[in-house]
Amino acid sequence: MSETFYIKNMVCNRCIASVLDIFAKENYTVESIELGKVNAVADDKSSKANLANDLKETGFELIDNETETLVEQIKVKLISKIESGEMEHLFQSLAEEFGKTETALSKLFSKSEGVTLEKYTINLKIEKVKEYIQLGQLNFSEIAYTLNYKTSSHLARQFKNSTGMSMSAYKNLESWNRKTLDQIV
Structure with missing residues (x-):
């Protein structure tokens, strides 16, 4: 069976x-x-x-346990949606997929992981930005558009707040420090 x-x-x-x-x-x-x-x-x-x-x-x-299972499924869905570029109404679509409200999902995630669902999503996106920068195939505006940012300056601010450096400074580093997706919290 x-x-x-x-x-x-x-x-x-x-x-x-x-x-x-x-x-x-x-x-x-x-x-x-x-x-x-x-x-x-x-x-x-x-x-x-x-x-x-x-x-x-x-x-x-x-x-x-059920809570850990749901949190892991949320993480997998977020990673998949970011990879595929399906970020339109991201939290709303997650809530619909899991049959819960956005607030309920966010509280459950925060309680389990010690970080908000929004902050986790930002961390995933920042790691994706680092990947795009390393690949060198997109400029900063194209990266922002691909990750559903309204403006490239919004992405630039989030990147700097998260990493402590500008995207240009990161691009010029000799060794890039990226986290694996399973280490992002």
Whole structure:
């Protein structure tokens, strides 16, 4: 019988590949997988404790409570929406997807993560800005537009408030300091 596992820190396609390997190693047959969620069937040799250990050793974590599951799903949705550029009415669309009010989602997220949903989203966007700057394919105005900022000066202010430096100064750094998506809070 299929079981659904919610997994913390799955933020990219490489994470999916790693998690697939771990489930196979622990004798689970994966029926479906997406960021943060795996549907799998255990066989006689499967051990949930070993699975949890293997996941933890690789930087992932099995989630076993409803609040943590919802918070992780919110994170995955935000990352996906930022990656795909679907940021129009971002919090409203999240609330609709999860069947909660924006306020309820925000309070739940803040209580669990110690940071507001808005601040977390800004942190995700700032890391995306750093990625765009490193790729060098877009100018600052194009980056602002891609990330749904009204003006490039608004993005510039947020970037400076968050990192302590201008986007130009960041662009000129010899070594860029980026956080991985699973380390953003």
